[in-house]
Amino acid sequence: MTNKSYLTSQNGAPIADDQNSLSAGKRGPLLLQDWQLIEKLAHFNRERIPERVVHAKGTGAYGTFTLTKDLSDYTIADHFNGVGKQTETFIRFSTVGGEMGSADAERDPRGFGLRFYTANGNHDVVGNNTPTFFLRDGIKFPDFIHTQKRNPKTNLKDPQAMWDFWAENPEAMHQVTILMSDRGIPANYRQMHGYGSHTFSLWNAKGERFWVKFHFKSQQGIVNLTNEQADKLKGIDPDSSQRDLVLAITDKNFPKWTVNVQIMPEADANTYHINPFDLTKVWPHSDYPLIEIGELELNRLPENYFAEVEQAALSPSNLVPGIGVSPDKMLQARLFAYADAHRYRVGTNYNQLPVNCPHATQANHHQRGGAMAGTACPYHGSQTGGDASPNYGPNTTPEALQESSQFAEPPLRLDGEADRYSRYNQDDYTQAGNLYRIFGEDEKQRLVATICGSLSQVTLDVQQKMVVHFTKADADYGDRISKALGL
Structure with a gap:
């Protein structure tokens, strides 16, 4: 039977009835031997892979x-x-x-x-x-994303966590100004x-x-x-x-x-x-x-x-x-x-x-095994585990893969001692202030309203820290935020 219009199970077997489960009598319980039902339900339970932690949608x-x-x-x-x-x-x-x-x-x-x-x-x-x-350092990224996600206790978005993190990391000021401005949506x-x-x-x-x-x-x-x-x-x-x-x-x-x-x-x-x-x-x-x-x-x-x-x-x-x-x-x-x-x-x-x-090119490497090994790329066929070629290199076989030395990257000169460097003469405010100063009056008003709509929901100490940051970016910027918050 090769007609592709026939409904089949995953192993290619034709399905005679896909609307009714196998039961012990008309009103009886279902039978575990109904492999067709089991296959459908088991696959349905596994139809989703974990969504991305960020950029999910x-x-x-x-x-x-x-x-x-x-x-x-x-x-x-x-x-x-x-x-x-x-x-x-x-x-x-x-x-x-x-x-x-x-x-x-x-x-x-x-x-x-x-x-x-x-x-x-x-x-x-x-x-x-x-x-x-x-941010400028990836070690902070998990903490930052935690502040953007749901509070682990309430499962609600958490302005306190968001602004508390930004208050402790003024390097965010430039991006915060972009996000809260008319460019944010x-x-x-x-x-x-x-x-x-x-x-x-x-x-x-x-x-x-x-x-x-x-x-x-x-x-x-x-x-x-x-x-x-x-x-x-x-x-x-x-x-x-x-x-x-x-x-x-x-x-x-x-x-x-x-x-x-x-x-x-x-x-x-x-x-x-x-x-x-x-x-x-x-x-x-x-x-x-x-x-x-x-x-x-x-x-x-x-x-x-x-x-x-x-x-x-x-x-x-x-x-x-x-x-x-x-x-x-x-x-x-x-x-x-x-x-x-x-x-x-x-x-x-x-x-x-x-x-x-x-x-536009073939992938050739020595990696083998793992989930989906042997899966055929539609452009060039199987890349991993789909043949018996050596899974190591170098090797002396006729099909040995050769390195492409003509594509070597030039060396990068490095200098300095290995250390965990904290803030070192970093200017976190000038570019944020420059951005604020190019906004028109209407956009400045909307920026302040958007910031304070969220910042007003957090504790006083975090509000005060953020006002200091906004003021260092631009005195008018900080003054407007302070007045809008009633500080």
């Missing part, structure tokens, strides 16, 4: 990146060499703090995770819709910018290294929601951003972003007046202007949300020759944390799933 799409400026002077990365070259892409947008069932229109950063399926492997730029973040995923946020590195054929930041500028324009608009939209359609992207691509109104980079010569980092690897800071465009390099277009929706979006496993550790990391402490922590989260959620061979495996 999101949506994805495929597209193309078209290079419009050759970057061979800066990098050997294949997708950044050759004007006109097109590279297949996948992107996952998300909110950060909410659960799978949360509303899309929350005041929250938005994840902007982009994958390039390059000829030399997958390159992921896993960033946000903001160029900065709340993007109307949808199409009408917002994206950023790699971290500092990455490029290296060219001469072995020269450059530091780089990625910027994705929406060609749809920027639209944000007020608190009132967002509250109304959350009640009308909690899936508003998901729906917007699906409808746009279905209607062939393909979203586009202009791709830009900022590039800093390696030596500049030693003398630049800010730490270029500090995720709480931006590089002023007056010092390192945006360089337009291409266009990102989203033009295809996934066929299966669970398989292609829920199990998408983007990670900043997915790098290719010509692209490297930097001493950015948050980035260094994420290199481990993201891939490890995917191993936990999806399984050790998560990279063999269609959305995660390389599309």
